[in-house]
Amino acid sequence: MSYTLDQKQLDRIEDILKADLIDNGVRCVFLIDMAGNIVTNLDNGEKQHDIYSLAALAAGNFGAVSAMAKIIGENEFSLLFHKGKKENIHFNKISSEFLLITIFGNDISLGFLRLKVSESVDQLKGILEPLTSGHM
């Protein structure tokens, strides 16, 4: 079972992420699937991360947190966020198969980030949901 994204779809995804997130001060954004594959990643050019390892761990972490939610009787947790001294990481589910991860500094408030992420997610859903409906 595989899925494919073409140049036009990926350009559209990158345009959305750049306009909503990178241009608003987010350092790094990843769109990944729940298997840990990277669909796309953008950054502001300041730092390079080991993106493949990050994606694998992020997908695992998200899966583990979702499983914990179910055990305590929650369908899912609405806010998934890790705070560091300088860098913070935020997870947002797009659909049952895709996840948006943002890395940002303390110059952006969590509230603003969540607003911008949620605007991106609404647009991304239109592109990603038809891809995986039914066969995954």
Place this chain on the structure above:
Amino acid sequence: MAFINLKSKIIQVKIVYYGPGRGGKTTNLEYIYRKFHQRIKSEMVTVKTHGDRTLFFDFLPFDIGVINGYQIKIQLYTVPGQVKYNATRRLVLRGVDGIVFVADAMAVRREKNIQSLKNLQENLASYKKNLQTIPWVIQYNKMDLVEQGIPIMAVELLEHDLNRQLKRPSFAASALKGTNVVATLKKIISLTVASIRKELL
């Protein structure tokens, strides 16, 4: 589920090493990491407990070069083998494209191998996948222990227990010494890539 990026011409493929606890799944990845470290740009990621057992998974990204104009990125994972970690084992299997089942050839582990293979079938079923259709191979690990006088099952017995019906490619191996580790890896990569190509055409 493999992801094919038509813009950057990259295919990402997920291969999971599955099998009973202490069977040598992590040792397989460690050998691959040592052997091919020039080709592997990042560190091997491991999430372990204090006792050095795999808690969540090990992860090793591996570039195998270009096939038909597409760069193939293989992502190798292991699962935690211990019975109690089934929830995390199931998570790692999500979106799997190919599997290496690492069986432990020590005679005392006979039942554990059978249980683990059954557990793999159950976990695959939760993603609507099964061993009849997914690419997978078997590795009979720890064959070198025979030199130390430790009772080892014969390949015929292991085949009878684990591979009687499905007849998948199997390898007698030693992950510690590296015997057949690369052969196992090559076989699963070629089966998995062939299956993705078939799906695309």
